[in-house]
Amino acid sequence: DVKVTQSSRYLVKRTGEKVFLECVQDMDHENMFWYRQDPGLGLRLIYFSYDVKMKEKGDIPEGYSVSREKKERFSLILESASTNQTSMYLCASSRGGGAYHEQFFGPGTRLTVL
Amino acid sequence: QQQVKQSPQSLIVQKGGISIINCAYENTAFDYFPWYQQFPGKGPALLIAIRPDVSEKKEGRFTISFNKSAKQFSLHIMDSQPGDSATYFCASTASNTGKLIFGQGTTLQVKP
Numbered sequence: 635d636v637k638v639t640q641s642s643r644y645l646v647k648r649t650g651e652k653v654f655l656e657c658v659q660d661m662d663h664e665n666m667f668w669y670r671q672d673p674g675l676g677l678r679l680i681y682f683s684y685d686v687k688m689k690e691k692g693d694i695p696e697g698y699s700v701s702r703e704k705k706e707r708f709s710l711i712l713e714s715a716s717t718n719q720t721s722m723y724l725c726a727s728s729r730g731g732g733a734y735h736e737q738f739f740g741p742g743t744r745l746t747v748l
Numbered sequence: 749q750q751q752v753k754q755s756p757q758s759l760i761v762q763k764g765g766i767s768i769i770n771c772a773y774e775n776t777a778f779d780y781f782p783w784y785q786q787f788p789g790k791g792p793a794l795l796i797a798i799r800p801d802v803s804e805k806k807e808g809r810f811t812i813s814f815n816k817s818a819k820q821f822s823l824h825i826m827d828s829q830p831g832d833s834a835t836y837f838c839a840s841t842a843s844n845t846g847k848l849i850f851g852q853g854t855t856l857q858v859k860p
Binding site for chain 1: 754757780782784789790791792793794837841843845846847848850851852853
């Protein structure tokens, strides 16, 4: 059974804190993605990675950075959390070779920044 | 040019009825149109997808209708069931990108 796991289901942080969200996939997928989900805005891509140590900006990268040191792990970093980063964060992975392959999502991390 | 517009934002249907969710895109280079289904507390999962070389694709009670000239595609759920209650996202992509562009999502409630 394919699996994408995220380190936390719920997280509460203070404004200005550095926040790490971790994602691990066990499918040997080349591509990994970080999205945020907000009501009425759908899923918006923050960053994606198509290989180890490679990353590309998505549609809303401001205030975020990512790290992919191993193929199975993709981390999202909020350098200095702000209240407008309160959201649901979803990680996904897929096979390489474009966006035609099915994306497998983790259960999400609901982050609240106070 | 990268937007995908989805409607309605929410939908209530009686059990046994037909649920219809619509999406419109702008980029004529888009050539893959999946729909994802998300249950509460879960991540989205691929439901059904279509390429523009066909106008319709059916899988069980779920059908995608595709209108290339109008740049629109829709999801039809026949004989809707309470278990279909979920959030549905349409998406699009082009072969020269590595990413999906998602619509805004539709929350479907099927009443028993």
